Each structure stands twice: as C-alpha cells, then as structure tokens.
Amino acid sequence: MTPAEDRTGAEDRVARVALTWLAEPGNRTVWTMVQSAGAVATLRQLSAGDFPESSLRAAVISRCADHDPRREAERALARAERVGARLVTPADAEWPAGVDVLATLELDSRRQIDRNTRPPLCLWVRGDPPVDHLLHRSVAIVGARAATGYGIHVTTDLSYGLAERDWTVVSGGAFGIDSAAHRGALAAGRPTVAVLACGVDRPYPAGNTSLFERVLDDGLLISEWPPGAEPLRHRFLIRNRVIAAATRGTIVVEAAARSGATQTMGRVTALNRIAMVVPGPVTSAMSVGCHQLLRESPQTRLITGLPEALDEIGRIGDHLAPRPRGPEHRRDLLDEDSAVLLEAIPARGAAGPEELAASAGMSLRTVLRRLSLLEAAGLVERRDGRFSLARPGRTAPGADR
Amino acid sequence: MTPAEDRTGAEDRVARVALTWLAEPGNRTVWTMVQSAGAVATLRQLSAGDFPESSLRAAVISRCADHDPRREAERALARAERVGARLVTPADAEWPAGVDVLATLELDSRRQIDRNTRPPLCLWVRGDPPVDHLLHRSVAIVGARAATGYGIHVTTDLSYGLAERDWTVVSGGAFGIDSAAHRGALAAGRPTVAVLACGVDRPYPAGNTSLFERVLDDGLLISEWPPGAEPLRHRFLIRNRVIAAATRGTIVVEAAARSGATQTMGRVTALNRIAMVVPGPVTSAMSVGCHQLLRESPQTRLITGLPEALDEIGRIGDHLAPRPRGPEHRRDLLDEDSAVLLEAIPARGAAGPEELAASAGMSLRTVLRRLSLLEAAGLVERRDGRFSLARPGRTAPGADR
Numbered sequence: 173m174t175p176a177e178d179r180t181g182a183e184d185r186v187a188r189v190a191l192t193w194l195a196e197p198g199n200r201t202v203w204t205m206v207q208s209a210g211a212v213a214t215l216r217q218l219s220a221g222d223f224p225e226s227s228l229r230a231a232v233i234s235r236c237a238d239h240d241p242r243r244e245a246e247r248a249l250a251r252a253e254r255v256g257a258r259l260v261t262p263a264d265a266e267w268p269a270g271v272d273v274l275a276t277l278e279l280d281s282r283r284q285i286d287r288n289t290r291p292p293l294c295l296w297v298r299g300d301p302p303v304d305h306l307l308h309r310s311v312a313i314v315g316a317r318a319a320t321g322y323g324i325h326v327t328t329d330l331s332y333g334l335a336e337r338d339w340t341v342v343s344g345g346a347f348g349i350d351s352a353a354h355r356g357a358l359a360a361g362r363p364t365v366a367v368l369a370c371g372v373d374r375p376y377p378a379g380n381t382s383l384f385e386r387v388l389d390d391g392l393l394i395s396e397w398p399p400g401a402e403p404l405r406h407r408f409l410i411r412n413r414v415i416a417a418a419t420r421g422t423i424v425v426e427a428a429a430r431s432g433a434t435q436t437m438g439r440v441t442a443l444n445r446i447a448m449v450v451p452g453p454v455t456s457a458m459s460v461g462c463h464q465l466l467r468e469s470p471q472t473r474l475i476t477g478l479p480e481a482l483d484e485i486g487r488i489g490d491h492l493a494p495r496p497r498g499p500e501h502r503r504d505l506l507d508e509d510s511a512v513l514l515e516a517i518p519a520r521g522a523a524g525p526e527e528l529a530a531s532a533g534m535s536l537r538t539v540l541r542r543l544s545l546l547e548a549a550g551l552v553e554r555r556d557g558r559f560s561l562a563r564p565g566r567t568a569p570g571a572d573r
Numbered sequence: 574m575t576p577a578e579d580r581t582g583a584e585d586r587v588a589r590v591a592l593t594w595l596a597e598p599g600n601r602t603v604w605t606m607v608q609s610a611g612a613v614a615t616l617r618q619l620s621a622g623d624f625p626e627s628s629l630r631a632a633v634i635s636r637c638a639d640h641d642p643r644r645e646a647e648r649a650l651a652r653a654e655r656v657g658a659r660l661v662t663p664a665d666a667e668w669p670a671g672v673d674v675l676a677t678l679e680l681d682s683r684r685q686i687d688r689n690t691r692p693p694l695c696l697w698v699r700g701d702p703p704v705d706h707l708l709h710r711s712v713a714i715v716g717a718r719a720a721t722g723y724g725i726h727v728t729t730d731l732s733y734g735l736a737e738r739d740w741t742v743v744s745g746g747a748f749g750i751d752s753a754a755h756r757g758a759l760a761a762g763r764p765t766v767a768v769l770a771c772g773v774d775r776p777y778p779a780g781n782t783s784l785f786e787r788v789l790d791d792g793l794l795i796s797e798w799p800p801g802a803e804p805l806r807h808r809f810l811i812r813n814r815v816i817a818a819a820t821r822g823t824i825v826v827e828a829a830a831r832s833g834a835t836q837t838m839g840r841v842t843a844l845n846r847i848a849m850v851v852p853g854p855v856t857s858a859m860s861v862g863c864h865q866l867l868r869e870s871p872q873t874r875l876i877t878g879l880p881e882a883l884d885e886i887g888r889i890g891d892h893l894a895p896r897p898r899g900p901e902h903r904r905d906l907l908d909e910d911s912a913v914l915l916e917a918i919p920a921r922g923a924a925g926p927e928e929l930a931a932s933a934g935m936s937l938r939t940v941l942r943r944l945s946l947l948e949a950a951g952l953v954e955r956r957d958g959r960f961s962l963a964r965p966g967r968t969a970p971g972a973d974r
Contacts, residue, residue, distance in 0.1 A: 196934055231934035234927070322854060404932055406916035451852035451864060453723055454877035463852060463877045466867070474875075476855035476864045515807035526635065531805055533597055533632030 187211035188261055188293040189245035189398065194218060194232050196288045197396035198274070198410055201225045203290035211293065215241065227287070248398035252296060255373035255399050261294045266302035268295075270418045273443055277413070288410045289439070291417075292396045298372040299392035306365050306392060310340035311485055312415045312422040314433055315349030320458050323426035324352045326450055326477075330423060331356025333478035339485070340365060342419050344411070345375050345384065345393075349425050354387055363391035367418070369411040370403035371395060412436040421446030421485045423475065427461030434461055441471040446484050448475045509534060510542045514551060514561075522558035588612035589662055589694040590646035590799065595619060595633050597689045598797035599675070599811055602626045604691035608676075612694065616642065628688070649799035653697060656774035656800050662695045667703035669696075671819045674844055678814070689811045690840070692818075693797045699773040700793035707766050707793060711741035712886055713816045713823040716750030716834055721859050724827035725753045727851055727878075731824060732757025734879035740886070741766060743820050745812070746776050746785065746794075750826050755788055764792035768819070770812040771804035772796060813837040822847030822886045824876065828862030835862055842872040847885050849876045910935060911943045915952060915962075923959035 188211045195202050201224060205214040219241065223229035235241070252259060260266055272291050279286035297303055311334050313327055327349050331341045335357035342365045343353040350366075357364045364387055370376045372393040375384040384393060396414065397407065412432060416422055416439040424447075427433035440447040449472050452459030465472045475481050516532035517523060523531075529539040543559055546552040552559045589612045596603050602625055606615040620642065624630035636642070653660060661668055673692045680687035698704055712735050714728055728750050732742045736758035743766045744754040751767075758765045765788055771777045773794040776785045785794060797815065798808065813833060817823055817840040825848075828834035841848040850873050853860030866873045876882050917933035918924060924932075930940040944960055947953040953960045 199934075227934070230930075230936035230939065234930040234935070234937055237927070322856070326855060402919060402932075404917055404919060406913055406933070409916070450855060451860075451867075451875075453854055454727060454851060455723070459852075460877070463875060466852075466875050467881070474852075474864060474867050476861070480868070512807055515810070516805055518803060518805060526638070529631075529635040531803075532807070533600075533628070534635070535631035536635055538631065 183212050184210065184263065185259055185261055185294070186242060186245045186249070187215040189248055189259065190215050190241035191218070192293050192396065193244050193248070193398065194235055194241050195228060196231075196407075196410060197292055198288035198290045198413065199228070200287050200290050201228050203275075203293065206293060248400075251373070251399045255298070257296050257298045257372050257399055259294055260297050260303055266304045268303050268307040268418050270307060271414055272417075274413060274417045277417075277439070277442055279442065289413050292414060294396075296372050296395045296398060297392055298394075299388050299390075301363060301390070301392060303392060303394065306340045306363055307342070307418050309338065310342045310365065310419045311481070312342045312419040313349065313353035313425060314343055314412075314415065314422060314436060315425040316427050316431065316433070316458050316461075317346045317348040317350075318428070318458065319348035319352065319426050320452075320456060322452060322456070323349055323458055327352035327425045328356035328359070330425070330450075330478055330481060332360045334481065335360035335362035335364075337482065338362070339420075340391075342367060342415060344368070344408070344415065345377070345380055347377065347379065351380060351383055354383060358386055363387075363389075365392045365394060365418075367411055367415050368393060368395040368403070369397065369407035371397055371399040371401040373399040376403040408432060409435060413439045416440045416445055417443055419445065421448055423448040423450065423481060424462055424465065425450045426452065426456075426458040427465070428457060429460040429464060431461045434465060437465055437469065437472060441469060447472040448481060448484055449473070450475060509538060510546060513539060513542045514546060517552060517559055517561055519561065522555060522560035524558050528559065584613050585611065585664065586660055586662055586695070587643060587646045587650070588616040590649055590660065591616050591642035592619070593694050593797060594645050594649070594799065595636055595642050596629060597632075597808075597811060598693055599689035599691045599814065600629070601688050601691050602629050604676075604694065607694060649801075652774070652800045656699070658697050658699045658773050658800055660695055661698050661704055667705045669704050669708040669819050671708060672815055673818075675814060675818045678840070678843055680843065690814050693815060695797075697773050697796045697799060698793055699795075700789050700791075702764060702791070702793060704793060704795065707741045707764055708743070708819050710739065711743045711766065711820045712882070713743045713820040714750065714754035714826060715744055715813075715816065715823060715837060716826040717828050717832065717859050717862075718747045718749040718751070719829070719859065720749035720753065720827050721853075721857060723853060723857070724750055724859055728753035728826045729757035729760070731826070731851075731879055731882060733761045735882065736761035736763035736765075738883065739763070740821075741792075743768060743816060745769070745809070745816065746778070746781055748778065748780065752781060752784055755784060759787055764788075764790075766793045766795060766819075768812055768816050769794060769796040769804070770798065770808035772798060772800040772802040774800040777804040809833060810836060814840045817841040817846055818844055820846065822849055824849040824851065824882060825863055825866065826851045827853065827857075827859040828866070829858060830861040830865060832862045835866060838866055838870065838873060842870060848873040849882060849885055850874070851876060910939060911947060914940060914943045915947060918953060918960055918962050920962065923956060923961035925959050929960065 191202050191211060218232055274291040277289045279289055313331055331353045335341055341353050341357040343350040345366045345368055354364045366387050368375055372395045375393055416436055422440045424433045437447045449462045449465050451462055451474055466474055473484050513532045516528050525539050529536045547554055551562050553562050592603050592612060619633055675692040678690045680690055714732055732754045736742055742754050742758035744751040746767045746769050755765045767788050769776055773796045776794055817837055823841045825834045838848045850863045850866050852863055852875055867875055874885050914933045917929050926937060926940050930937045948955055952963050954963050
C-alpha cells in the first residue's frame with residue numbers, strides 16, 4: 173500500500189490502537205517514530221524487537237510476553253463497536269486540533285511521568301457530536317473530589333455561566349468539582365465533555381453513572397484508553413495533559429495541597445493555555461492548593477467569577493470584566509478639588525464654607541463654586557449656610573479605610 | 574540664634590506645629606521649604622505672605638484669616654501637656670526613621686490628595702514607649718470596618734502570631750479589622766500602635782475608647798493632627814501613608830471594592846514596603862477589594878497565614894514558610910520508577926508483578942526490585958504474590974485530581 177493509505181487506512185487505525193496499548197499514551201519515543209515513519213511502520217519495527225530506547229524496550233517486551241498487540245487492538249475495536257464507541261485519529265475530520273500542541277510540551281524527560289506527554293495517537297469517543305465541534309470553544313473546570321459547599325457553589329455558577337455563553341465545559345468524571353462542572357453546564361442545557369482515564373464503556377466512578385448518562389445525551393465521553401481499561405492512578409496524570417491541551421483554559425476551583433490540579437496547571441501554563449484559579453477562605457484545606465498555585469506560579473490568574481473568567485479566555489477586548497465598584501463611585505465623576513472638598517465635609521453635623529476652605533486647603537472662592545456644584549449633584553445638602561453630606565453619600569470618618 | 578539651634582530648639586517645634594496647622598500634613602511645598610530653610614524660616618516666609626505655590630497661598634490665607642498660626646501652635650502644645658501627649662520631631666531620638674522614606678514617594682502631584690504625601694513635620698504621641706522602639710520592627714494590619722467573622726478570625730490569628738514573634742502590630746483605630754489587629758496582639762501581651770486621623774486625646778471612634786485605653790497600657794496612640802483635631806474623611810487618606818511608611822509591610826485582610834485599603838496598598842508598594850493580601854471567599858463582598866489588589870497589582874503578595882507573612886517580612890532565609898504538604902508527600906522520597914510503579918497499583922484489589930510491569934511500562938526485574946523496597950517502606954502490602962496499596966497510603970483513583 174502507499175504511505176498515503178498507510179496513514180489513513182484501517183491498518184493505520186489498528187496500528188495506533190496497538191501502539192497505545194504497547195506503551196502508555198503520550199509516550200515520546202513512540203509518538204516521534206509515528207510522526208516520521210507512520211503508525212504501521214512503527215508497530216512493525218517495535219514488534220520486530222527494534223527499540224530506539226531502553227525503557228520502551230522493557231515496556232514492550234513485558235506487554236508482548238503473552239499478547240499480540242495487533243490482536244489486542246482488533247479486540248478493542250470490536251468491543252468499541254459493541255458498546256457504541258468510535259475511534260478517532262488525526263486522519264478524521266473531527267480530530268481535536270488542540271491536543272496536537274502537546275507536541276511542543278517541553279518537560280523534564282528524565283521523569284517517567286513526563287515521558288508520556290506527547291499528543292494522543294488516537295481517542296476513544298462515546299456520544300454523537302463531532303469532537304472538534306465541542307472542543308473548539310471549550311474551558312476546563314477541575315478540582316478536588318472532596319469539594320466543599322463553597323467549591324460546589326462557585327463551580328456550578330461558573331459552569332452554568334460559561335455554558336450559557338456557548339463555552340463547552342470540559343472536566344474529568346470525578347466526584348466534587350468535576351461533577352459540579354458537568355451539572356452546572358447541563359443545567360444550562362449545554363453539552364459537556366468528560367475526559368476519562370479508563371474505558372468510555374465503563375466510566376469511573378460508578379457512583380456517577382447517571383451523570384455520565386446525562387453527559388451522553390448531548391455531550392461526549394473521551395478516553396485514550398480502550399473500552400474496558402481500568403482507571404489506574406498514574407493514568408489520571410497522563411489524562412490531565414489532554415484536558416489542558418484540548419481547552420482554551422483551565423479553571424481550578426478547589427484543590428488540596430500538591431494535588432493533581434497543581435500538576436494539571438503546570439501543563440496548562442507550559443502549553444500557554446490560560447490558567448485560572450479561584451481563591452477561597454485561607455481556613456479551608458480545599459483552597460490550599462489554589463493559594464499555592466497563585467503564590468508560586470506567576471502565570472496563573474486569580475478569578476472571582478464569570479466576568480473575569482470570560483475576560484481571561486475571551487479574545488482581547490471581547491469580554492471586559494466590569495471593575496468592582498465601591499460606594500465611592502459617584503465621586504469618580506468629580507474633579508480633584510470637588511472630591512477633596514467633599515471629603516473635608518464632616519461626617520456628622522455640618523460646616524460653613526470658611527471652615528471647609530481651611531480644612532480642605534482651598535480658597536473660599538473655589539470652595540463656594542464647588543459647593544454649589546456638589547449640591548446640584550445631590551452630594552451635599554445646604555442648611556442655613558452650612559453644608560453636610562447628602563444622606564445617600566453619607567459615610568462615617570474612616571469609611572475610606 | 575544659630576541655624577543649629579533653629580532646627581532643634583523650642584522655636585523649631587512651635588514652627589513645625591504651626592506649619593502642620595497652616596497646610597495639611599505631608600504638604601509637598603511646605604516640606605520642601607522646611608528641608609532647605611528650616612521650619613522657623615519657612616513659617617516666617619509664609620506668614621509674610623510669600624507663597625511659592627498658589628494652592629498653598631489659598632490654604633494659608635483662608636486659615637490665617639482670623640487665627641495666628643504661632644498662637645494656634647502654642648495652644649496645641651499646652652493642650653497636649655494637659656492631656657499627657659508629647660510632640661515628637663525629627664530632632665528627637667525617638668523619631669521613627671521609617672516615615673522619612675515618604676520623601677521618595679513619587680505620585681501624581683496634580684491630584685490634590687497626592688500633594689500631601691511628604692514625611693510628617695512632627696507627630697503627636699500618647700503612651701510611654703519611645704516611638705522608634707515600637708516601630709523599628711513593625712507590621713501593619715488594616716482592612717474593612719464592616720469585617721466578617723472570617724476576617725476577624727484571620728486578623729486575630731495573624732496579629733497574635735506576629736506579636737508573639739516580637740513584631741509590633743500597627744493599625745488605625747476603626748472597628749472591624751483594625752480593632753481585631755490590636756486585640757490579637759494585646760492578647761499575646763504585646764504592645765500595639767494606633768495611628769489616628771484625629772487628636773490623640775479624643776481617639777475616634779468613641780466606641781473603641783476601652784480598646785484605646787488598653788493600647789495605651791504598653792503601646793502608643795500617634796497622630797499628625799494636634800490634640801482636639803476632628804477625624805475629617807480626607808485625613809484618613811493622608812494618615813494611611815504614615816502607616817505604610819512606618820512599618821516593614823502592610824497586610825490587608827478584608828477590604829471592600831475600591832476602599833481605602835486599596836489606596837493604602839498603592840502607597841505601600843510605591844514605598845517598596847511589603848504589600849500582603851489575604852484572599853477570601855469570592856462570594857464575600859468584604860474580599861472583593863483583596864482579590865482586586867491581587868489581580869491588579871503584581872507587587873502584592875497573597876498570604877494565607879502567619880508562616881507566609883513571616884516569610885515575606887522576615888529577612889531572606891530568616892523565616893521560611895513550610896510548603897503545604899499533600900497526602901502524597903511520602904512518595905516524594907521515592908525515585909521516579911518507584912513512584913510510577915506505586916501509581917500503577919490499582920486502588921482497589923491487588924495486582925501481580927507481571928500486570929504491574931505491563932501497566933507501569935517497566936521490566937519485570939525493575940518491578941520486582943522496586944516492589945520489595947516499597948513493601949519495606951510500608952507503602953505496599955503483599956498478599957500471596959499480589960500487591961496492593963498499604964492502608965495509610967490508600968487513595969482511590971483520581972485522588973491526584
């Protein structure tokens with residue numbers, strides 16, 4: 173067959189599944205080989221016992237011991253058909269372009285966990301919409317499983333608001349923040365995407381089965397691991413890179429100290445995606461990880477709600493978060509002299525123009541002109557020649573502290 | 574008299590009080606004149622109607638209309654003696670050197686409020702300790718008057734801890750965060766300093782009278798305004814610069830949007846003092862100003878408690894805040910292979926060495942060697958040839974999220 177067929181045909185699909193089974197998804201060596209020689213040739217080379225890297229040799233040998241990778245792949249594809257899942261590869265129109273940015277991720281390749289950071293060779297998908305349609309305008313919301321009521325509340329608000337504005341919410345399938353992220357968007361009647369670290373036919377945890385079914389109504393379950401795959405702990409770390417890469421930005425709402433959310437954010441910033449963190453009470457263990465990220469990673473942005481989230485992920489000038497306004501905002505309209513004069517007016521009682529001129533350090537003429545303007549603006553009240561703050565604007569001394 | 578006497582004698586003291594009465598404390602023009610010609614000569618020049626700046630002319634004329642500045646000053650000194658307050662000038666040994674850094678503050682001098690940012694000409698003080706003794710190692714804690722239970726709790730903790738470590742806590746005299754700052758330090762049996770925007774003989778607010786008395790037991794009340802002075806609103810903004818300058822750093826615990834705490838922090842960072850902000854629930858109006866500072870001012874540091882506060886204000890390497898540790902910290906001691914292997918062990922049930930070699934992508938030999946080490950470390954348990962996570966380390970899949 174010609175190389176062209178080789179990279180798009182059935183053989184290529186089988187080879188990609190087999191290679192993902194031979195080494196963990198994202199394996200740097202395997203991905204590099206596939207990029208240059210294609211999946212079929214790479215599988216042929218590895219099956220022939222030709223290994224460019226020793227750690228890969230160990231993995232492949234141990235897995236090939238009593239299994240034929242090609243047969244494993246065909247078994248996986250058959251099972252996928254039975255459970256209504258499909259395989260998506262870069263050759264498919266719906267392949268999410270975002271994940272290919274992982275090719276640029278430069279990490280400490282001596283750390284085994286960082287050797288599995290290359291783009292997926294293929295994705296297993298359940299759900300009707302084309303993957304790229306849902307992910308091309310998406311935001312990830314992730315965080316602690318042991319979330320607090322505060323975290324659930326903030327997550328649901330953010331997720332609902334983002335979904336309402338046609339952002340696809342992406343998360344894992346865990347209890348806590350992940351679940352709240354899906355529920356918020358679903359409540360807005362918008363689809364979500366759950367990226368799993370196990371087979372899409374048996375999403376983990378089983379306690380979220382009904383939630384996964386609601387996700388499947390209009391959304392997607394995605395995984396790099398074939399149907400039937402177990403949710404092994406290290407797979408969550410490998411999975412996290414896909415969530416980081418497939419979305420415009422990632423929001424961490426609650427995270428314990430040194431949790432996986434911290435690791436995810438490392439990927440997010442390394443990929444130049446937008447890393448957003450919601451602060452919380454310093455008395456809450458579930459916000460320790462968030463505050464740690466804000467203290468230690470200069471790229472992470474503190475967000476307090478939807479407007480700021482939209483501000484961060486929207487195109488420049490697209491969404492502008494309204495600056496929070498204090499009780500003083502009516503004063504912003506005043507020129508500097510009027511503002512200072514207004515502040516010279518005693519909080520309790522009233523003062524005459526001469527006293528005000530003295531305490532504000534202005535000429536009597538200026539004071540009298542300003543006072544009539546302030547009176548017209550309804551900020552001060554005149555009572556027999558003396559002036560006091562108008563009721564709405566009234567604040568006691570020290571209000572400015 | 575000789576210039577030397579001129580700058581230290583009784584005449585100089587009277588002149589400084591008179592000048593502070595003629596223009597608001599911190600007035601740039603007056604301070605500059607005093608620096609070059611001395612206070613006595615400056616007062617003589619202004620009284621003679623010789624004004625280098627028009628806005629100053631207006632102030633002085635309006636105030637001199639029916640008062641003699643020198644007599645006002647003598648009256649203030651007499652009243653101070655009656656109420657047990659003393660005047661402190663740069664000529665006194667106890668003058669707090671920190672405030673002189675205000676000479677370097679460069680702000681928008683077209684804004685009237687920024688014209689009053691120069692060092693004080695003199696300070697009115699009540700309380701026994703020398704001012705410099707208490708302020709040379711001090712931290713300011715300020716924030717909202719309408720503080721929440723959360724803010725009061727965090728403030729009291731911080732203040733108590735800082736006081737215990739011999740840091741003098743400095744604040745204003747307002748309700749809410751200011752009061753909690755004083756109470757926390759007093760509870761630790763340490764003195765505090767209240768910097769007021771009114772006369773030290775009639776501290777505002779009256780509702781804090783008993784607190785001010787406790788402050789006076791071992792600490793100080795300080796003000797730039799003479800005994801009897803009213804707490805006019807704009808004076809709090811002028812006062813804030815002294816709190817910022819006199820301390821090593823300032824902590825804002827709770828602040829409403831665009832509150833005076835924000836303005837104070839502008840001064841703190843402009844003076845290269847340490848600006849620290851405590852985050853809070855994004856659902857709390859009293860944390861909006863804090864989050865605003867953290868979002869908009871890159872110099873402000875997020876702190877979550879005493880260790881981080883000490884870390885920021887302490888000399889480098891003096892206090893090192895312990896990095897928050899997650900449940901994974903025992904794993905930190907492991908080499909990369911062992912860590913990955915540990916993560917390959919299923920959360921529920923057990924697995925044999927071959928399976929682990931396959932899922933972790935390692936040779937069987939490596940796996941067997943690591944497993945015995947992990948077992949010895951008490952991280953995994955062996956039961957008839959299969960391995961499971963040891964109880965203490967046990968966490969369900971996704972725990973790393």
